[in-house]
Amino acid sequence: MALKLKVPNIACDGCAETITESIRIVEPDAKVDVDVKNKTVTVESEASEESIKQAIVAAGYTIEGYQ
Numbered sequence: 410m411a412l413k414l415k416v417p418n419i420a421c422d423g424c425a426e427t428i429t430e431s432i433r434i435v436e437p438d439a440k441v442d443v444d445v446k447n448k449t450v451t452v453e454s455e456a457s458e459e460s461i462k463q464a465i466v467a468a469g470y471t472i473e474g475y476q
C-alpha cells in the first residue's frame with residue numbers, strides 16, 4: 410500500500426527523521442520518503458493506513474484531514 414500524507418508541521422530534517430523512525434517502529438521494512446519542502450510523507454508499507462497515521466500523530470505531528 411502506498412500512502413501520501415500532508416503533514417503541515419514538518420519543519421526540518423530532524424522532523425523527517427523522527428517521522429521515519431516512528432513509522433519504522435510500526436513496520437521496520439516500510440519505505441518512507443519525507444519531503445521537508447513540500448511537507449509530505451510518502452509511505453510504502455504492509456501496515457494499515459490507520460496504524461501509520463497513528464504513529465505519525467503519536468510522534469507529535471498533524472496530518473491534514475485526519476484527527
Ligand SMILES: [Cu+2]
Pocket residue numbers: 419420421422423424425
Ligand atoms: Cu524539525
